[in-house]
Amino acid sequence: MGSGLLFVLVFSTMSLITPISSESFIKLPSEGAVFSSRKVRADDRVYCDSWRLSVETNNAGIWERIPERCTRFVEDYMTGGRYRSDLDVIANFSSTFANSVKLAGDGRDAWVFDVDETLLSNLPYYENHGFGSEIFNETSFDDWVNVAKAPALPASLRLYKELQQLGFKVFLLTGRSEYQREATEANLLFSGYSNWERLILRGKFDQGKLATVYKSERRQELVDEGYIIHGCSGDQWSDLLGYAVATRSFKLPNPMGNQWRVN
Ligand SMILES: *[C@@H]1O[C@H](CO)[C@@H](O)[C@H](O)[C@H]1NC(C)=O
Numbered sequence: 001m002g003s004g005l006l007f008v009l010v011f012s013t014m015s016l017i018t019p020i021s022s023e024s025f026i027k028l029p030s031e032g033a034v035f036s037s038r039k040v041r042a043d044d045r046v047y048c049d050s051w052r053l054s055v056e057t058n059n060a061g062i063w064e065r066i067p068e069r070c071t072r073f074v075e076d077y078m079t080g081g082r083y084r085s086d087l088d089v090i091a092n093f094s095s096t097f098a099n100s101v102k103l104a105g106d107g108r109d110a111w112v113f114d115v116d117e118t119l120l121s122n123l124p125y126y127e128n129h130g131f132g133s134e135i136f137n138e139t140s141f142d143d144w145v146n147v148a149k150a151p152a153l154p155a156s157l158r159l160y161k162e163l164q165q166l167g168f169k170v171f172l173l174t175g176r177s178e179y180q181r182e183a184t185e186a187n188l189l190f191s192g193y194s195n196w197e198r199l200i201l202r203g204k205f206d207q208g209k210l211a212t213v214y215k216s217e218r219r220q221e222l223v224d225e226g227y228i229i230h231g232c233s234g235d236q237w238s239d240l241l242g243y244a245v246a247t248r249s250f251k252l253p254n255p256m257g258n259q260w261r262v263n
Pocket of ligand 1: 088089092
């Protein structure tokens with residue numbers, strides 16, 4: 001192969017790949033420093049991409065840790081353009097569906113959002129905790145929650161506002177606990193969310209319940225109040241499964257883990 005042709009091949013491949021991996025949508029404190037010296041091996045990339053698909057489709061079921069060989073892959077995914085692109089595409093499918101819904105128009109048309117990794121991004125926290133490869137530490141995560149400065153996922157904020165304009169009542173159903181209400185509200189307002197109909201957190205009697213059970217019970221309460229849950233968005237399958245499920249459920253990506261949502 002002539003070097004000219006090689007150059008053209010390499011150059012055109014680079015120009016195809018570069019735009020998607022070069023930019024992060026959430027500014028991280030150590031941006032540039034962490035990622036520049038790291039590369040995911042080609043065989044790891046293929047395996048980890050398959051692993052990620054299995055996680056996102058729930059074929060993996062409940063899983064504990066990122067496979068060791070995939071830690072860097074997850075880091076690249078979360079901080080690169082692919083995560084943002086996935087979120088954009090999902091938000092657009094959600095929007096297309098929302099626009100197709102024939103609203104009852106009586107104030108009972110509902111959409112349910114999870115909070116963490118759905119409306120708010122905890123990437124600045126996870127960056128300092130191995131992108132989910134470390135055992136989840138509830139104490140340090142609670143400290144981070146209290147800072148109340150998690151940024152919005154831009155695609156989710158756009159969808160959130162559009163749904164409200166369309167006439168949906170927005171309910172926020174989170175695995176966070178009542179004692180975190182104030183910090184959670186402050187953080188949501190800080191990152192641009194407002195006018196939610198209700199923020200539902202785990203109360204005293206919800207502690208220790210499986211997330212699927214707790215969230216289904218709370219959705220059932222909404223249904224019993226007369227709400228029609230047209231859509232539901234969450235990064236965990238436990239946000240979407242169970243009963244009183246939405247007409248359409250939208251699974252946002254999260255290959256970092258689900259340890260703390262399991263119980
Ligand atoms: C999603 O929708 C927005 C707003 O209509 C549009 O600007 C954007 O290009 C769409 N993105 C994708 C990935 O389809």
